[in-house]
Amino acid sequence: MSIRSLFSSPRPAPVPRGRPAPRRRARGWTFAPLLVALSLATACSSSPGGGALPGGPELMKKSAETMRSVRTVAFTIATEGRPPVPVRHAEGSLTSEGDAQGTIQVEVLGALQELAFVLTGDTVYFKGPTGGYQTMTREQLSAIYDPSAILDPAKGVPGLLAGATGAKTEAEEKIGGADAYRVAVHLPKQMVTTLVPGVNQEVDGQVWVDKATSRLVKASLPLGGEANAGTVLVTLDDYDVPVTITAPAK
Structure with a gap:
Protein backbone atom coordinates (compact mmCIF):
# COMPACT_ATOMS: atom_id res chain seq x y z
CA MET A 1 0.00 0.00 0.00
CA SER A 2 1.34 3.44 -0.94
CA ILE A 3 1.62 6.41 1.41
CA ARG A 4 -0.91 8.31 -0.72
CA SER A 5 -3.49 5.57 -0.23
CA LEU A 6 -3.29 6.00 3.58
CA PHE A 7 -4.47 9.64 3.40
CA SER A 8 -6.87 9.43 0.48
CA SER A 9 -10.58 8.60 0.86
CA PRO A 10 -11.65 5.34 -0.78
CA ARG A 11 -13.80 5.76 -3.82
CA PRO A 12 -17.38 4.62 -3.41
CA ALA A 13 -18.29 1.34 -5.14
CA PRO A 14 -20.20 1.83 -8.37
CA VAL A 15 -23.96 1.53 -8.07
CA PRO A 16 -25.54 -0.92 -10.50
CA ARG A 17 -27.88 0.64 -13.01
CA GLY A 18 -31.55 0.66 -12.13
CA ARG A 19 -30.88 0.58 -8.35
CA PRO A 20 -31.12 3.84 -6.28
CA ALA A 21 -27.99 5.04 -4.55
CA PRO A 22 -27.94 4.25 -0.80
CA ARG A 23 -28.56 7.15 1.55
CA ARG A 24 -25.60 8.30 3.55
CA ARG A 25 -25.97 8.22 7.33
CA ALA A 26 -25.96 11.56 9.10
CA ARG A 27 -22.58 12.34 10.58
CA GLY A 28 -22.25 12.83 14.35
CA TRP A 29 -21.37 16.51 14.02
CA THR A 30 -24.90 17.30 12.80
CA PHE A 31 -26.08 16.85 16.42
CA ALA A 32 -23.56 19.30 17.82
CA PRO A 33 -25.91 22.35 17.84
CA LEU A 34 -28.48 20.36 19.80
CA LEU A 35 -25.89 19.26 22.37
CA VAL A 36 -24.65 22.84 22.79
CA ALA A 37 -28.20 24.10 23.35
CA LEU A 38 -28.84 21.46 26.00
CA SER A 39 -25.57 22.33 27.74
CA LEU A 40 -26.45 26.02 27.85
CA ALA A 41 -29.91 25.30 29.23
CA THR A 42 -28.39 23.22 32.00
CA ALA A 43 -25.81 25.89 32.82
CA CYS A 44 -28.50 28.58 33.13
CA SER A 45 -30.27 26.63 35.87
CA SER A 46 -27.17 25.76 37.85
CA SER A 47 -25.18 27.45 40.55
CA PRO A 48 -21.52 28.49 40.15
CA GLY A 49 -20.54 25.33 42.00
CA GLY A 50 -22.12 23.21 39.31
CA GLY A 51 -25.23 22.07 41.21
CA ALA A 52 -28.80 22.98 40.36
CA LEU A 53 -30.25 25.92 42.31
CA PRO A 54 -32.90 25.00 44.90
CA GLY A 55 -36.48 26.09 44.33
CA GLY A 56 -37.54 29.49 45.64
CA PRO A 57 -40.66 28.38 47.56
CA GLU A 58 -38.73 25.62 49.31
CA LEU A 59 -36.00 28.09 50.32
CA MET A 60 -38.58 30.54 51.72
CA LYS A 61 -40.32 27.84 53.73
CA LYS A 62 -37.10 26.47 55.20
CA SER A 63 -35.75 29.95 55.99
CA ALA A 64 -39.00 30.96 57.71
CA GLU A 65 -38.82 27.87 59.92
CA THR A 66 -35.16 28.52 60.74
CA MET A 67 -35.76 32.17 61.63
CA ARG A 68 -38.37 31.18 64.23
CA SER A 69 -35.63 29.59 66.33
CA VAL A 70 -33.24 32.58 66.30
CA ARG A 71 -32.47 33.92 69.79
CA THR A 72 -30.48 37.09 69.00
CA VAL A 73 -29.40 39.01 65.91
CA ALA A 74 -27.66 42.21 64.85
CA PHE A 75 -29.47 44.30 62.24
CA THR A 76 -28.74 47.22 59.93
CA ILE A 77 -31.23 49.16 57.84
CA ALA A 78 -29.94 51.59 55.22
CA THR A 79 -31.48 53.48 52.30
CA GLU A 80 -30.34 54.29 48.79
CA GLY A 81 -31.98 57.09 46.84
CA ARG A 82 -35.15 58.63 48.25
CA PRO A 83 -37.53 55.81 49.23
CA PRO A 84 -40.77 57.17 50.78
CA VAL A 85 -40.10 56.02 54.35
CA PRO A 86 -39.19 58.06 57.46
CA VAL A 87 -36.41 55.74 58.71
CA ARG A 88 -33.14 56.49 56.90
CA HIS A 89 -30.76 54.36 58.95
CA ALA A 90 -30.99 52.04 61.94
CA GLU A 91 -28.69 49.52 63.52
CA GLY A 92 -28.47 47.56 66.72
CA GLY A 128 -30.88 62.63 71.19
CA PRO A 129 -27.35 63.92 70.61
CA THR A 130 -27.55 65.95 73.84
CA GLY A 131 -29.27 65.45 77.16
CA GLY A 132 -30.18 62.30 79.03
CA TYR A 133 -32.59 59.49 78.39
CA GLN A 134 -36.32 59.99 78.21
CA THR A 135 -38.96 57.28 78.17
CA MET A 136 -41.95 56.27 76.07
CA THR A 137 -44.06 53.14 75.76
CA ARG A 138 -43.38 50.41 73.23
CA GLU A 139 -46.71 51.26 71.59
CA GLN A 140 -45.59 54.85 71.07
CA LEU A 141 -42.31 53.69 69.55
CA SER A 142 -44.08 51.35 67.13
CA ALA A 143 -45.58 54.41 65.41
CA ILE A 144 -42.00 55.32 64.45
CA TYR A 145 -40.20 52.00 64.30
CA ASP A 146 -40.15 48.94 66.54
CA PRO A 147 -37.05 46.88 65.68
CA SER A 148 -37.96 44.23 68.25
CA ALA A 149 -40.67 43.02 65.86
CA ILE A 150 -38.02 41.73 63.43
CA LEU A 151 -37.89 38.35 65.18
CA ASP A 152 -41.62 38.12 65.90
CA PRO A 153 -42.65 34.64 64.63
CA ALA A 154 -45.92 35.89 63.12
CA LYS A 155 -45.30 39.39 61.81
CA GLY A 156 -41.51 39.64 61.70
CA VAL A 157 -38.99 38.06 59.33
CA PRO A 158 -40.44 34.52 59.71
CA GLY A 159 -43.87 35.78 58.66
CA LEU A 160 -42.36 37.87 55.86
CA LEU A 161 -40.62 34.85 54.34
CA ALA A 162 -43.61 32.56 54.82
CA GLY A 163 -45.89 35.10 53.14
CA ALA A 164 -43.62 35.72 50.14
CA THR A 165 -45.05 34.69 46.78
CA GLY A 166 -43.57 34.12 43.34
CA ALA A 167 -40.22 33.14 44.88
CA LYS A 168 -37.60 32.35 42.23
CA THR A 169 -33.98 31.48 43.00
CA GLU A 170 -31.79 33.60 40.73
CA ALA A 171 -28.18 32.91 41.68
CA GLU A 172 -25.66 31.91 44.30
CA GLU A 173 -23.59 34.83 45.65
CA LYS A 174 -21.21 35.78 48.45
CA ILE A 175 -22.75 37.88 51.23
CA GLY A 176 -20.43 38.82 54.06
CA GLY A 177 -17.98 36.14 52.95
CA ALA A 178 -20.58 33.35 53.08
CA ASP A 179 -22.40 31.59 50.25
CA ALA A 180 -26.03 32.64 49.88
CA TYR A 181 -28.90 32.17 47.45
CA ARG A 182 -30.44 35.28 45.91
CA VAL A 183 -34.20 34.89 45.57
CA ALA A 184 -36.63 37.24 43.81
CA VAL A 185 -39.88 37.54 45.81
CA HIS A 186 -43.17 39.41 45.95
CA LEU A 187 -43.87 40.68 49.48
CA PRO A 188 -47.22 41.83 50.91
CA LYS A 189 -47.39 45.36 52.26
CA GLN A 190 -48.38 44.43 55.81
CA MET A 191 -45.32 42.22 56.17
CA VAL A 192 -42.85 44.73 54.76
CA THR A 193 -44.15 47.39 57.17
CA THR A 194 -42.82 45.34 60.08
CA LEU A 195 -39.28 45.73 58.76
CA VAL A 196 -39.68 49.22 57.30
CA PRO A 197 -42.42 51.46 58.76
CA GLY A 198 -44.28 53.76 56.40
CA VAL A 199 -44.41 51.34 53.46
CA ASN A 200 -47.77 51.63 51.67
CA GLN A 201 -47.19 49.27 48.75
CA GLU A 202 -46.49 45.69 47.90
CA VAL A 203 -42.86 45.07 47.02
CA ASP A 204 -41.08 43.06 44.35
CA GLY A 205 -37.69 42.65 45.96
CA GLN A 206 -34.86 40.24 46.57
CA VAL A 207 -33.74 38.30 49.63
CA TRP A 208 -30.52 36.41 50.29
CA VAL A 209 -30.65 33.17 52.26
CA ASP A 210 -27.50 31.71 53.76
CA LYS A 211 -26.68 28.45 52.00
CA ALA A 212 -25.38 26.66 55.10
CA THR A 213 -27.86 27.85 57.76
CA SER A 214 -30.98 28.92 55.77
CA ARG A 215 -31.03 32.21 57.71
CA LEU A 216 -31.95 35.49 56.06
CA VAL A 217 -28.81 37.61 55.63
CA LYS A 218 -30.02 40.43 53.39
CA ALA A 219 -33.11 41.95 51.80
CA SER A 220 -33.36 44.57 49.05
CA LEU A 221 -36.71 46.40 48.87
CA PRO A 222 -37.28 48.87 46.00
CA LEU A 223 -39.91 51.45 46.99
CA GLY A 224 -41.66 54.49 45.58
CA GLY A 225 -41.43 55.96 42.13
CA GLU A 226 -40.05 58.88 40.12
CA ALA A 227 -38.52 61.53 42.45
CA ASN A 228 -39.43 59.54 45.57
CA ALA A 229 -37.86 56.25 44.54
CA GLY A 230 -35.14 54.28 46.25
CA THR A 231 -34.21 51.05 47.93
CA VAL A 232 -34.21 49.94 51.55
CA LEU A 233 -31.46 47.45 52.38
CA VAL A 234 -31.81 45.23 55.46
CA THR A 235 -28.90 43.08 56.64
CA LEU A 236 -28.88 40.58 59.50
CA ASP A 237 -25.80 38.99 61.07
CA ASP A 238 -24.18 37.93 64.37
CA TYR A 239 -26.88 35.33 64.84
CA ASP A 240 -27.30 33.97 68.39
CA VAL A 241 -24.34 35.95 69.72
CA PRO A 242 -24.99 36.56 73.45
CA VAL A 243 -26.57 39.99 74.01
CA THR A 244 -27.30 41.66 77.36
CA ILE A 245 -29.74 44.57 77.25
CA THR A 246 -30.42 46.54 80.41
CA ALA A 247 -32.14 49.81 81.22
CA PRO A 248 -29.69 52.76 81.04
CA ALA A 249 -28.84 54.76 84.13
CA LYS A 250 -30.87 57.96 84.31
Whole structure:
Protein backbone atom coordinates (compact mmCIF):
# COMPACT_ATOMS: atom_id res chain seq x y z
CA MET A 1 0.00 0.00 0.00
CA SER A 2 1.34 3.44 -0.94
CA ILE A 3 1.62 6.41 1.41
CA ARG A 4 -0.91 8.31 -0.72
CA SER A 5 -3.49 5.57 -0.23
CA LEU A 6 -3.29 6.00 3.58
CA PHE A 7 -4.47 9.64 3.40
CA SER A 8 -6.87 9.43 0.48
CA SER A 9 -10.58 8.60 0.86
CA PRO A 10 -11.65 5.34 -0.78
CA ARG A 11 -13.80 5.76 -3.82
CA PRO A 12 -17.38 4.62 -3.41
CA ALA A 13 -18.29 1.34 -5.14
CA PRO A 14 -20.20 1.83 -8.37
CA VAL A 15 -23.96 1.53 -8.07
CA PRO A 16 -25.54 -0.92 -10.50
CA ARG A 17 -27.88 0.64 -13.01
CA GLY A 18 -31.55 0.66 -12.13
CA ARG A 19 -30.88 0.58 -8.35
CA PRO A 20 -31.12 3.84 -6.28
CA ALA A 21 -27.99 5.04 -4.55
CA PRO A 22 -27.94 4.25 -0.80
CA ARG A 23 -28.56 7.15 1.55
CA ARG A 24 -25.60 8.30 3.55
CA ARG A 25 -25.97 8.22 7.33
CA ALA A 26 -25.96 11.56 9.10
CA ARG A 27 -22.58 12.34 10.58
CA GLY A 28 -22.25 12.83 14.35
CA TRP A 29 -21.37 16.51 14.02
CA THR A 30 -24.90 17.30 12.80
CA PHE A 31 -26.08 16.85 16.42
CA ALA A 32 -23.56 19.30 17.82
CA PRO A 33 -25.91 22.35 17.84
CA LEU A 34 -28.48 20.36 19.80
CA LEU A 35 -25.89 19.26 22.37
CA VAL A 36 -24.65 22.84 22.79
CA ALA A 37 -28.20 24.10 23.35
CA LEU A 38 -28.84 21.46 26.00
CA SER A 39 -25.57 22.33 27.74
CA LEU A 40 -26.45 26.02 27.85
CA ALA A 41 -29.91 25.30 29.23
CA THR A 42 -28.39 23.22 32.00
CA ALA A 43 -25.81 25.89 32.82
CA CYS A 44 -28.50 28.58 33.13
CA SER A 45 -30.27 26.63 35.87
CA SER A 46 -27.17 25.76 37.85
CA SER A 47 -25.18 27.45 40.55
CA PRO A 48 -21.52 28.49 40.15
CA GLY A 49 -20.54 25.33 42.00
CA GLY A 50 -22.12 23.21 39.31
CA GLY A 51 -25.23 22.07 41.21
CA ALA A 52 -28.80 22.98 40.36
CA LEU A 53 -30.25 25.92 42.31
CA PRO A 54 -32.90 25.00 44.90
CA GLY A 55 -36.48 26.09 44.33
CA GLY A 56 -37.54 29.49 45.64
CA PRO A 57 -40.66 28.38 47.56
CA GLU A 58 -38.73 25.62 49.31
CA LEU A 59 -36.00 28.09 50.32
CA MET A 60 -38.58 30.54 51.72
CA LYS A 61 -40.32 27.84 53.73
CA LYS A 62 -37.10 26.47 55.20
CA SER A 63 -35.75 29.95 55.99
CA ALA A 64 -39.00 30.96 57.71
CA GLU A 65 -38.82 27.87 59.92
CA THR A 66 -35.16 28.52 60.74
CA MET A 67 -35.76 32.17 61.63
CA ARG A 68 -38.37 31.18 64.23
CA SER A 69 -35.63 29.59 66.33
CA VAL A 70 -33.24 32.58 66.30
CA ARG A 71 -32.47 33.92 69.79
CA THR A 72 -30.48 37.09 69.00
CA VAL A 73 -29.40 39.01 65.91
CA ALA A 74 -27.66 42.21 64.85
CA PHE A 75 -29.47 44.30 62.24
CA THR A 76 -28.74 47.22 59.93
CA ILE A 77 -31.23 49.16 57.84
CA ALA A 78 -29.94 51.59 55.22
CA THR A 79 -31.48 53.48 52.30
CA GLU A 80 -30.34 54.29 48.79
CA GLY A 81 -31.98 57.09 46.84
CA ARG A 82 -35.15 58.63 48.25
CA PRO A 83 -37.53 55.81 49.23
CA PRO A 84 -40.77 57.17 50.78
CA VAL A 85 -40.10 56.02 54.35
CA PRO A 86 -39.19 58.06 57.46
CA VAL A 87 -36.41 55.74 58.71
CA ARG A 88 -33.14 56.49 56.90
CA HIS A 89 -30.76 54.36 58.95
CA ALA A 90 -30.99 52.04 61.94
CA GLU A 91 -28.69 49.52 63.52
CA GLY A 92 -28.47 47.56 66.72
CA SER A 93 -29.03 44.22 68.41
CA LEU A 94 -32.21 42.51 69.53
CA THR A 95 -33.44 39.35 71.22
CA SER A 96 -36.36 37.03 70.56
CA GLU A 97 -37.88 38.23 73.86
CA GLY A 98 -38.34 41.67 72.30
CA ASP A 99 -35.51 43.58 73.96
CA ALA A 100 -33.37 45.75 71.70
CA GLN A 101 -30.77 48.50 71.65
CA GLY A 102 -29.18 50.65 68.99
CA THR A 103 -29.52 53.89 67.07
CA ILE A 104 -32.01 55.18 64.54
CA GLN A 105 -32.08 58.10 62.11
CA VAL A 106 -35.53 59.44 61.25
CA GLU A 107 -36.30 62.17 58.74
CA VAL A 108 -38.64 64.80 60.19
CA LEU A 109 -39.66 67.75 58.01
CA GLY A 110 -36.61 67.26 55.82
CA ALA A 111 -34.14 67.07 58.71
CA LEU A 112 -32.51 63.95 60.13
CA GLN A 113 -33.02 63.25 63.81
CA GLU A 114 -30.75 60.63 65.38
CA LEU A 115 -31.79 58.80 68.52
CA ALA A 116 -30.19 56.16 70.69
CA PHE A 117 -32.70 53.67 72.10
CA VAL A 118 -32.97 50.81 74.57
CA LEU A 119 -36.07 48.60 74.76
CA THR A 120 -36.59 46.50 77.87
CA GLY A 121 -39.99 45.11 78.77
CA ASP A 122 -42.69 47.66 77.96
CA THR A 123 -40.42 50.69 78.39
CA VAL A 124 -38.42 52.45 75.71
CA TYR A 125 -35.48 54.67 76.67
CA PHE A 126 -34.31 57.14 74.06
CA LYS A 127 -32.12 60.22 73.81
CA GLY A 128 -30.88 62.63 71.19
CA PRO A 129 -27.35 63.92 70.61
CA THR A 130 -27.55 65.95 73.84
CA GLY A 131 -29.27 65.45 77.16
CA GLY A 132 -30.18 62.30 79.03
CA TYR A 133 -32.59 59.49 78.39
CA GLN A 134 -36.32 59.99 78.21
CA THR A 135 -38.96 57.28 78.17
CA MET A 136 -41.95 56.27 76.07
CA THR A 137 -44.06 53.14 75.76
CA ARG A 138 -43.38 50.41 73.23
CA GLU A 139 -46.71 51.26 71.59
CA GLN A 140 -45.59 54.85 71.07
CA LEU A 141 -42.31 53.69 69.55
CA SER A 142 -44.08 51.35 67.13
CA ALA A 143 -45.58 54.41 65.41
CA ILE A 144 -42.00 55.32 64.45
CA TYR A 145 -40.20 52.00 64.30
CA ASP A 146 -40.15 48.94 66.54
CA PRO A 147 -37.05 46.88 65.68
CA SER A 148 -37.96 44.23 68.25
CA ALA A 149 -40.67 43.02 65.86
CA ILE A 150 -38.02 41.73 63.43
CA LEU A 151 -37.89 38.35 65.18
CA ASP A 152 -41.62 38.12 65.90
CA PRO A 153 -42.65 34.64 64.63
CA ALA A 154 -45.92 35.89 63.12
CA LYS A 155 -45.30 39.39 61.81
CA GLY A 156 -41.51 39.64 61.70
CA VAL A 157 -38.99 38.06 59.33
CA PRO A 158 -40.44 34.52 59.71
CA GLY A 159 -43.87 35.78 58.66
CA LEU A 160 -42.36 37.87 55.86
CA LEU A 161 -40.62 34.85 54.34
CA ALA A 162 -43.61 32.56 54.82
CA GLY A 163 -45.89 35.10 53.14
CA ALA A 164 -43.62 35.72 50.14
CA THR A 165 -45.05 34.69 46.78
CA GLY A 166 -43.57 34.12 43.34
CA ALA A 167 -40.22 33.14 44.88
CA LYS A 168 -37.60 32.35 42.23
CA THR A 169 -33.98 31.48 43.00
CA GLU A 170 -31.79 33.60 40.73
CA ALA A 171 -28.18 32.91 41.68
CA GLU A 172 -25.66 31.91 44.30
CA GLU A 173 -23.59 34.83 45.65
CA LYS A 174 -21.21 35.78 48.45
CA ILE A 175 -22.75 37.88 51.23
CA GLY A 176 -20.43 38.82 54.06
CA GLY A 177 -17.98 36.14 52.95
CA ALA A 178 -20.58 33.35 53.08
CA ASP A 179 -22.40 31.59 50.25
CA ALA A 180 -26.03 32.64 49.88
CA TYR A 181 -28.90 32.17 47.45
CA ARG A 182 -30.44 35.28 45.91
CA VAL A 183 -34.20 34.89 45.57
CA ALA A 184 -36.63 37.24 43.81
CA VAL A 185 -39.88 37.54 45.81
CA HIS A 186 -43.17 39.41 45.95
CA LEU A 187 -43.87 40.68 49.48
CA PRO A 188 -47.22 41.83 50.91
CA LYS A 189 -47.39 45.36 52.26
CA GLN A 190 -48.38 44.43 55.81
CA MET A 191 -45.32 42.22 56.17
CA VAL A 192 -42.85 44.73 54.76
CA THR A 193 -44.15 47.39 57.17
CA THR A 194 -42.82 45.34 60.08
CA LEU A 195 -39.28 45.73 58.76
CA VAL A 196 -39.68 49.22 57.30
CA PRO A 197 -42.42 51.46 58.76
CA GLY A 198 -44.28 53.76 56.40
CA VAL A 199 -44.41 51.34 53.46
CA ASN A 200 -47.77 51.63 51.67
CA GLN A 201 -47.19 49.27 48.75
CA GLU A 202 -46.49 45.69 47.90
CA VAL A 203 -42.86 45.07 47.02
CA ASP A 204 -41.08 43.06 44.35
CA GLY A 205 -37.69 42.65 45.96
CA GLN A 206 -34.86 40.24 46.57
CA VAL A 207 -33.74 38.30 49.63
CA TRP A 208 -30.52 36.41 50.29
CA VAL A 209 -30.65 33.17 52.26
CA ASP A 210 -27.50 31.71 53.76
CA LYS A 211 -26.68 28.45 52.00
CA ALA A 212 -25.38 26.66 55.10
CA THR A 213 -27.86 27.85 57.76
CA SER A 214 -30.98 28.92 55.77
CA ARG A 215 -31.03 32.21 57.71
CA LEU A 216 -31.95 35.49 56.06
CA VAL A 217 -28.81 37.61 55.63
CA LYS A 218 -30.02 40.43 53.39
CA ALA A 219 -33.11 41.95 51.80
CA SER A 220 -33.36 44.57 49.05
CA LEU A 221 -36.71 46.40 48.87
CA PRO A 222 -37.28 48.87 46.00
CA LEU A 223 -39.91 51.45 46.99
CA GLY A 224 -41.66 54.49 45.58
CA GLY A 225 -41.43 55.96 42.13
CA GLU A 226 -40.05 58.88 40.12
CA ALA A 227 -38.52 61.53 42.45
CA ASN A 228 -39.43 59.54 45.57
CA ALA A 229 -37.86 56.25 44.54
CA GLY A 230 -35.14 54.28 46.25
CA THR A 231 -34.21 51.05 47.93
CA VAL A 232 -34.21 49.94 51.55
CA LEU A 233 -31.46 47.45 52.38
CA VAL A 234 -31.81 45.23 55.46
CA THR A 235 -28.90 43.08 56.64
CA LEU A 236 -28.88 40.58 59.50
CA ASP A 237 -25.80 38.99 61.07
CA ASP A 238 -24.18 37.93 64.37
CA TYR A 239 -26.88 35.33 64.84
CA ASP A 240 -27.30 33.97 68.39
CA VAL A 241 -24.34 35.95 69.72
CA PRO A 242 -24.99 36.56 73.45
CA VAL A 243 -26.57 39.99 74.01
CA THR A 244 -27.30 41.66 77.36
CA ILE A 245 -29.74 44.57 77.25
CA THR A 246 -30.42 46.54 80.41
CA ALA A 247 -32.14 49.81 81.22
CA PRO A 248 -29.69 52.76 81.04
CA ALA A 249 -28.84 54.76 84.13
CA LYS A 250 -30.87 57.96 84.31
